[in-house]
Every structure is written in structure tokens, then in C-alpha cells.
Amino acid sequence: MAAPSVKAVRGWSGLALAVRGGIPLRIAGLSQVRGSHYGPEYQDPQIDKHYHRKPISELTEQEKHERELRKTQFVKAAPATKTSSVFEDPLVSKFTNMMMKGGNKVLARLLMTQTLEALKRKQFEKYHAASAEEQAMIERNPYTIFHQALKNCEPVIGLVPILKGGHFYQVPVPLAERRRRFLAMKWMITECREKKHRRTLMPDKLSDELLQAFHNQGPVVKRKHDMHKMAEANRALAHYRWW
Amino acid sequence: MQEGKRGRRRLRGETEGRRVLRPKRGSSPPPQSEPKMAAAAAERAHARPRALQCGSPAAPTTHRLRAPASQDALAPECLLAWSSAPPRALSGRLRRGPSRVPRAARAQAASSTSSFLPPSPPPLPPTAATAAAAAAAAAAASSSSPPTPRACASHNAPLPGRDCSIPVGCGGEGQNVRAERAVYGSDWITRRWAKTYLYLPLQASSRGGVAHFPPPPPGFGERVGGRPCAPPSAGGWRLRRLRVKQLPAVAVERLSLLQAGLLCSLRIRRSAAYSVGRPGPRHTLDHGRFLHMGTQASQSIAAQLHNPAPVDCPRAVSRTSESDPAKHGEQHEGQHYSIPLQDLKTIFPHGLPPRFLMQVKTFSEASLMVRKPALELLHYLKNTNFAHPAVRYILYGEKGTGKTLSLCHGVHFCAKQNWLILHIPDAHRWVKNCHNLMQSTYNKQRLDQPLEASTWLKNFKTSNERFLSQIKVQEKYVWNKRESTEKGSPLGEVVEQGLTRVRNATDAVGIILKELRKQSSSGTFHLLVAVDGVNALWGRTTLNREDKSLIAPEELTLIYNLRKLVKNDWHGGAIVLTLSQTGSLFKPRSAYLPQELLGKEGFDALDPFIPILVSNYNPKEFESCIQYYLENSWLQHEKAHTEEGIKELLFLSSANPGQLERLCAYL
Numbered sequence: 026m027a028a029p030s031v032k033a034v035r036g037w038s039g040l041a042l043a044v045r046g047g048i049p050l051r052i053a054g055l056s057q058v059r060g061s062h063y064g065p066e067y068q069d070p071q072i073d074k075h076y077h078r079k080p081i082s083e084l085t086e087q088e089k090h091e092r093e094l095r096k097t098q099f100v101k102a103a104p105a106t107k108t109s110s111v112f113e114d115p116l117v118s119k120f121t122n123m124m125m126k127g128g129n130k131v132l133a134r135l136l137m138t139q140t141l142e143a144l145k146r147k148q149f150e151k152y153h154a155a156s157a158e159e160q161a162m163i164e165r166n167p168y169t170i171f172h173q174a175l176k177n178c179e180p181v182i183g184l185v186p187i188l189k190g191g192h193f194y195q196v197p198v199p200l201a202e203r204r205r206r207f208l209a210m211k212w213m214i215t216e217c218r219e220k221k222h223r224r225t226l227m228p229d230k231l232s233d234e235l236l237q238a239f240h241n242q243g244p245v246v247k248r249k250h251d252m253h254k255m256a257e258a259n260r261a262l263a264h265y266r267w268w
Numbered sequence: 269m270q271e272g273k274r275g276r277r278r279l280r281g282e283t284e285g286r287r288v289l290r291p292k293r294g295s296s297p298p299p300q301s302e303p304k305m306a307a308a309a310a311e312r313a314h315a316r317p318r319a320l321q322c323g324s325p326a327a328p329t330t331h332r333l334r335a336p337a338s339q340d341a342l343a344p345e346c347l348l349a350w351s352s353a354p355p356r357a358l359s360g361r362l363r364r365g366p367s368r369v370p371r372a373a374r375a376q377a378a379s380s381t382s383s384f385l386p387p388s389p390p391p392l393p394p395t396a397a398t399a400a401a402a403a404a405a406a407a408a409a410s411s412s413s414p415p416t417p418r419a420c421a422s423h424n425a426p427l428p429g430r431d432c433s434i435p436v437g438c439g440g441e442g443q444n445v446r447a448e449r450a451v452y453g454s455d456w457i458t459r460r461w462a463k464t465y466l467y468l469p470l471q472a473s474s475r476g477g478v479a480h481f482p483p484p485p486p487g488f489g490e491r492v493g494g495r496p497c498a499p500p501s502a503g504g505w506r507l508r509r510l511r512v513k514q515l516p517a518v519a520v521e522r523l524s525l526l527q528a529g530l531l532c533s534l535r536i537r538r539s540a541a542y543s544v545g546r547p548g549p550r551h552t553l554d555h556g557r558f559l560h561m562g563t564q565a566s567q568s569i570a571a572q573l574h575n576p577a578p579v580d581c582p583r584a585v586s587r588t589s590e591s592d593p594a595k596h597g598e599q600h601e602g603q604h605y606s607i608p609l610q611d612l613k614t615i616f617p618h619g620l621p622p623r624f625l626m627q628v629k630t631f632s633e634a635s636l637m638v639r640k641p642a643l644e645l646l647h648y649l650k651n652t653n654f655a656h657p658a659v660r661y662i663l664y665g666e667k668g669t670g671k672t673l674s675l676c677h678g679v680h681f682c683a684k685q686n687w688l689i690l691h692i693p694d695a696h697r698w699v700k701n702c703h704n705l706m707q708s709t710y711n712k713q714r715l716d717q718p719l720e721a722s723t724w725l726k727n728f729k730t731s732n733e734r735f736l737s738q739i740k741v742q743e744k745y746v747w748n749k750r751e752s753t754e755k756g757s758p759l760g761e762v763v764e765q766g767l768t769r770v771r772n773a774t775d776a777v778g779i780i781l782k783e784l785r786k787q788s789s790s791g792t793f794h795l796l797v798a799v800d801g802v803n804a805l806w807g808r809t810t811l812n813r814e815d816k817s818l819i820a821p822e823e824l825t826l827i828y829n830l831r832k833l834v835k836n837d838w839h840g841g842a843i844v845l846t847l848s849q850t851g852s853l854f855k856p857r858s859a860y861l862p863q864e865l866l867g868k869e870g871f872d873a874l875d876p877f878i879p880i881l882v883s884n885y886n887p888k889e890f891e892s893c894i895q896y897y898l899e900n901s902w903l904q905h906e907k908a909h910t911e912e913g914i915k916e917l918l919f920l921s922s923a924n925p926g927q928l929e930r931l932c933a934y935l
Contacts, residue, residue, distance in 0.1 A: 111907040111916055112935060141934040145904065149630045166904040167934070 063101050070103040071095075106130075116172060116206070117141075123210050124227075139228035140235070141167040147232060164239070174238035178209035178245045182256040187265045196265045197256035212245050213238070220244065586895035588638070593646060593681035596638050602892040604635040607680060615683040617727040618693040619800065621672050623929060631900050639670060639889060641882040642677040648878065649678060649842055654794060657836045660843045660874055662802070665882035666860045668926020671846045672800055674882055678844050679798050687794040687841065688735050690784065690833070692724070695804035696851030698826050702811055705819075710775055714825045715813075721773035721826060725766045728780070735793060736760035741783055747772050759783060778829040785833055788840035795841030797833055801848040805831055806870030808853050834874065845874070885923040893925070897932050905935040 071077070084092070106118055117137060125133035144167040152163045164170055183204070184195040200208070217230040237243025588603040590596060596605070607615075612634050620628075628634045645661055652659070663671040683689055692698075698720050708714040729736065739759040746752040747769065753761050759780065766776025788795040799805075805827055811819045821827045834843055847865045849855055859865055862879060885893060894914055897903050907913040917935075921928035 111910070111912050112905060138934040145902075145934070146626070146630050153632055165901065166906075168905060 064099075067099045067101045068095065070100055070107075072103060072107055072109050074109040114168060116175065117168070119206070120171075120175075120210050120214075124214055136227050136231075139226075140231040141171070143228045143232035144170055144235060147236065170235060170239045174235040175206070175209045175213065177238050177241050178212060178249055179205040180208055180249045180252045181205070182253060183208070184252070184256055184259065185266075187262075189265055194262050194265055195255070195259050196262045197259050198266055209245075209249075212248050216245050216248075586892040586899065587635070593677060593684060594650070596643060596646060598643065600638040601640060601643065602637065602886075602888045604637050604892070604896050607634040607636065609634060611680075611683075613730075614733075615680060615689070615731060616676065617730040618724075619672075619676060619679065619691050619798075623926075624673065627929070631902075635896065636673060636677055636680075637670075637889065637892065637896075638677075639674065639882075641665075641670075641880050642674040644880055645674060645678045645844065646681050649681060649796075649844075652794075652842050654791070654840050657839050658795075658797070658841050658843050660834065660836060660845060660877040661880055662845045662847060662862060662874065662877045663880050663882055664847045664860060664862055664865075666884070666924070667850055667857070668924045669882045669884055670925045671848065671882045674880075675798055675800060675844055675846050679796065682794070682796040682842075683731075685794070687796045688732055688784065688788075689796050689798065690728070690781070691731065691796075691798045691800075692830065693727075693800055694848075694851060695799055695801040695827075695830070696848065696853070698824065699804045699807065699809040699811065699821055700851075700853060705811065705813075706771065708774065708825050709771075710778075710825070714823050714828060715811075715819060716771075716774035716825055718770045718773050721777045722767060722770050725763055725773055725776060725780075729760075729763050729767070736763060738792070739783065739787060741779070742786065745775075745779055747775075774825045778825060781829045781833050785838045788838055791840060793840075795838075797841065797843045798845075799830065799834060799843075800846045801851055802834065802845040802874070803847050803849075803852055803855075803865040803867075803870060805834070806867055806873065807855070810853055831873065845877075885925055885928070887923075890918060890923050890928070893928060903932055903935055908932075908935045 079088075081089075106122075107113075121130070121133045121137045124136060145165060148163060148165040148167075148170070152160055152165060155163060164173075180200060182197050183200040185198045186193040187196045213231070213234060217227060217234055221230045234243060234245060238245050586602075586604055588600050588605050590600060591605050591607065593605075609628075609632075612620075612628070624634075641663060645663070648659070648661060663674055665671055679689055679691055698717060702717050702720060704717075704719060706716040706718060708716045737758045737760055740756050741753060741759060741762060742755060744752060744755045745762070747765060751765065751769070753765060762776050762779050762783075766773040784795055787793075805821060807821065809819050809821055809824070811824075813819060822831070834845065836843070847860070847862060849857065849859050849865060852859075852865065855865060862874075862877075863871055866874065894903075894917070898909065903909065905913070908917070917928065917931055921931050
């Protein structure tokens, strides 16, 4: 287990609290949950199998030096979900994790694979039923559909409640890339869980929603448009933002 | 009451400072007269929670194992051999950590190599490593080969600088690295081999000394690591990981003739893995590549090795235009033939696996691969002697290998030859999840299943329409006060009666089975009895009566009549059966052999039968399957078209047809 890099604060006594990056560690009664427990000296693990498969004879001097250096460095443990599989997709993994409930990754992954399969089968049916010209327009790759659908659901601008003068105002704010991806996935999952008939299975619901979002239709894209409209409506409050 | 030195009572048999040697489940402890080494080895073996039952003398009561005949000869050597085997694997199949070396090996290596120090010891020069290995090998008392990880001891320490996410032993570490990973623990191996051992004829002559095992069952995982008891000349074999760049010239030459990429491990290991007294495998495949192949595959690949004939290019033809099963032969092996969708509705109203049906719907075509077990079955069916009692053929194999589809291939053949098909799609459905059980009017002790019977009658009618008017019943059957079927009326009437009066459906089924069995010997028609999941007939049920008491299978009318049908006391046809663990009740997932699934009662009832093993895809079939998917654009992921992607598919599915299908479904 990696040694936590708790910087001992010298010169204090008794109630010394180790502080890292401005955030106090080891407050009595609290244990750290979020945030990396690795110190800055820990390197990220090298997952790429081609990096490791390169024979020594093909390495340049710099690469050799880099590898020798790595031998002396601390390395974080690779997460169990990261693989060197060629089929690995970080967005799919993230979506699976967001669908997961209670740590049941097996079920979440099963649902994800069934969703992709359902997408594929629906598109294949459409493909076989369509004429030759239409067949060129039909996308059968479930991963393309998945990525495009989530991209279509990403809002560009979001609203943030800012406290001013005792009141909270919804201020339009540009969203970071990861926040946008998160919101798209969150809306998609929430929509499928809450707004659909309870007897429908998640793969069916999700595949329907993803197909609609892929064509820029459906309730998730509508929610994105609503968000944009509200941001447009609150345009006047934009100067409340100070970052 | 005696007190020991430390003031506590000692248990009888307990020695100070050492663990108690307790026998494993049913087996007696090894005899005291063994040499010290074997005793120590035995202790180590027993100390492991999932130790082997290699040397267990008494017949274990587990359903999996039967004791080998001459156990004493095996026990010491086996224990010796297994004791120095590499450690058992982690619970996960894929290991990501520094390789684990047996404690003995590591200790020896540590003592012999002086540079074995954290944090970052310099890698040993090759000579030192091999010298250390040789020294360690010499030090080990066992005549069998020491495990090869010893040689790379320098890399096996948990170095803080090492990138623990990537296992040791990848390429780029040169000749020093001999790290082999035990992917499957030794106990798993023995269990597997023990299963084969008990089912196939015991090769008594080849036993004695180092354990000789018959070829491993299909789906046998690749095992890596120095197996000390590597039998040089045994019929058995193990898969190992092979490193391509360490091939001898001969093997490389052979490799170039064979399909690229996928076949490295099998070819090479067969030719080079065994040599007397050598430590472990000589060659290792690219890291992380496994090839789980069945016995048939190994034999075919072995044959190819010895006769290096030019093989088709990898992207070979995957389809054949021959749609008549009667004309299928060895030349069609591995190719897909399609069944017209119209025929599918008449011949297979039930009986096809659900995932296959989904595939038929998606591709708008029903393509079945022609495989060896099916060809074997067809050969037997073609040469049926209708004057002799019906022969029983049992298709058995691991989960997902294609037993049901092989059965369907046979059914298709018989349907084309105008046989009468009695196809029970899944016998497990008749012993579980049945509602509305009724007491039988014919026999008060038994129970009827009207819903299942009527469904089956409907499908039977669809598939055998033309026979229903030809065959006449030979007795009068009275259904109730008002309805009866006269002698000489066509069988269709019985079917109609069962369909209209659902109460009488079960009895109608019983009548049909009885009549067909009686009349098949007349020669007007040939009868094929195809039952999928026949082990349900002799298993347990999950059905209860109203008073919550369990129902035995023989108390169900359908099962009772079906049992009579699969007896070989009639002639004029054949009986093709499939064993299935998938829908079975109270059978472990790993059980696939007839003895395990049928139990004593079922095995005795079906004995004698002809077993047909259905195993995983061999390389040609795998390629053909991938090619079929590519032709249908089923593999949509852009990486799935690449060699790397296909290798990964092979690894993930281990050439298991069911797994491959499920994998390709979402890629």
C-alpha cells in the first residue's frame, strides 16, 4: 500500500493537523473519501502494452533512461477497471460506473453490453428493411451511436447558483468538458430510470433514448435545450460570475 | 489429564511446531513410511486449502471424482510432483501483479543470488541467472523439473519501483525473464484431469511413476509454469504460453505454414514442450495469450504439425452452398450452411437456442456451422440399422460448445430424410417452473402438466403434419364419458383431442409416445427421438404439491413416459440426447460429464450409449466464425477487424462458441 505522504508540520505541537494543498488531513472523526491518497511523487501506471512489449534493442537512449528512472520511482496501482484491451472505451466505462448501484459492477456491465447489443440489433433491423440509398445513412456501430448521442446531449452552458445580497441567483456559466460529459450521462440515466414505464428493461430503455439522442431528438436533448434557454434568459446575471 | 511442556493438552497426532496433518475430505493421510521429502511435500500440499486429491486413496464421496485404481503407486510421486508445483492462482482469471514464485524456489533463489535486494536490484546477467537456476535445480531433490520462475527471481521481488500494474515477464526483458504465470491453479488442473481420468478408460498400463493422464477435457485452460511431472511421452498434454521469439528454427518454419497469430502456442508447445528432465516450457507466447483447445483440436493440430501441409489463408471461405445435411462431409467442416427460413418454421418450431433465434432474426438467415461432432452423429444416423434396437447417442460437453445446435443439425438431417421427429426442446422445462399441476386421471399417483404438454403437442403437430394422418392408433382410448378415440383412427385425432381438451394433453402425449414406439418397428416410418437436456429426467425437480412435498421426476407423467421412450427396447430409429448443465437443477456449473450430470440412476438407465464430445472451436472453425461475422458486418467495432482485436476475442472467449457469440454481440 502506498505510503501516504503526510507532511509533518514542524514547529507545531499537540493539535498539529497535517495540511496538504490547503485541505487539512486527519481531522478527528473524519476519514478521507474522495481525492487521491497518493503523494505527488507517485507516477501514473503505464498500461499500454506496446510500451512494455518494445524490445530493448529498439529503445532510444532517452527511452532507456526513462525506463531506468521509472524503476526508482513510486508508481500508483492501476485501477482494476483499466485494461489494456483494444476494446476499452473510457466513456463506456464511465457510463457503466454511473449506472452502477451498490457496487454491483457485474450487473452494470451486463446492462451496458446488453444496451450496445440492443442498439446494434435495432439498427440492423432498420438496415435490412431499408432501401439501398437509405442503407448508407444508417449507422450500425453502437459505439458511434453512443458517443454521438452523448455528445448531442452535452450542454454548452450551465447555471450555477451564486449568493449575492442574500439571494441565490442562477447565473449562466460555461461548463468544463468533464462537467458537460457528466451532465449528459446523468441526464440520460435519470431519464431512463424515472420517466419510463417500470416494466421496461434498462437496455431497451437506454437503447431507445440513445437512438433518439443520436438523431437530436428525445427528452434528453430537450432538457439540454431547456438548460440553454434558461441560461439565455438569465443572461443579465452573467456579470455575477467572477471567474 | 496430561499437560504438555507449554501447559496445554496436545491433541493426539499433533506434533510440536508443525501443523496437524489432517486428511482431506474422505481420504486417509499418507503413510508414515514415506521419505521425508514426500512427507514435507504432502504437508505442504495438505496445508493449502484447496489441495489436490491426487493421492487420495479412498474413493471420495464427491460426485466429481472416482478414485484411481492403483493409488499407492501414484501417491508419493504425485505428492512430490505437486508439492513443487507453482502456487495456485488468484481467484481472478487474469493476473496483474508480480509473479508469485513458490516459497521454496524464492528462498533458494534468494540464497543463491546475492543481488536480490530491494529497491532496484540490477538484473542478473544471463549466465548468473541460468547458473542460479541450475544450482537451484540441482539443490532440489526432486527429479522432476523445478519451476522456471526461479530463474527470474531478481524480478519477482516486490520492488517498489516496479510498475505493479503490469505483470512481470512481458517482452522487452530479454532472455533473463522466465516468469511464467500459473493462471490456473494446480488444484484446478488436477480436478479437471481427475474428471477426465474417471470418465475415459483408465490407462492402467501407462501408470506408475510419474502420473500419466489421458488428454485433458475440452476447454482445458492453458497452464503456465513448470509442471514438475511433465510426462514426456504421455498422451496428455498441457497448453503453455509460448514466446514467439524464442522458437527454434523448426517450429518457426512450421509456424509460417500455419495460420498466423492464433496458433503459436498450440503448434509450438506440442513439438517442443516436452523433453525429459527439462525445466518447464521452453517457449512462451506473447504475454496474455491463451488458447483453450479441446482434445480434438489438439489432435488435429498435432496431425498438422506432423504433416505440414499448406493451410488455407486465414480469411478462408466460411460458407458452403450445400444445404442438404446428407451431403455434408469432412470437406464442409468449419463452413456455414444455411437453412431456408420456411424449413426452419416447419422443422424447428421449437428446439433452437434463443440466442440463435435472435441471430436468425437479425441476419435474416439461419446459418449453422458444420462441425465434427455433428458430422460424426450424421455418419451414425446414416448407417443406422433399423432392425437393431435403437442406439442412444449422447452429445456432451462444456457449456456453450454447441451441443444443442449439433442436435439440431441431426434433426435437420432426419427431417430431410423423412423421419418422424420427436423433438423435446428442453427437458428441464418440464421439471421446473411448472404451474397448474393436476392429478393424473390415468394414475392417481402421478401428476399432469397440461400447459407444457399442450405447447409440445402444438409444435409436434407443426413439425410432423404429414405423419399424423398416416399413422393409425392400435387401441381404443377413452378420454371421458363422452369422448373416445377408436382403434384405427389417425394419430392426428389424438393430437387434436390433446389440444382442445387441455386436461387430456398429458395423456395425449403419453399415447403418442407409446404408439410411435410400438409402431416404429413396423417399418412404415423411421423415428428420431431427440431430447435436449436429458439429465433432467433423472435429476430433481423444484416442483411441490399443494402440501409442499417435493415431487420426484418419475411422479410426473411426461417424464415417466419419456423415460420409457429413451429406453432401447424398440427398433426402427435412433435416439439422440444432449446433456445440459445450463438449465439443470442442483448441479454445479463445472459438471459436464455424463456421470456427473446423469447420476447413477440416469447413467444406468442410458447405459450403453455412444458418447459424442462437443468441444470448443478449433482454429479453423474460429476463423470461419469470425469470417462469418465479418461478412455479415456483425463486428462493428473498428478494432475488431484488426489482428489484435481478433486475438483478444480468441483470448476472451477461449474459442468457446457461446462466449464468442456473446462477445461479438456487443462489439
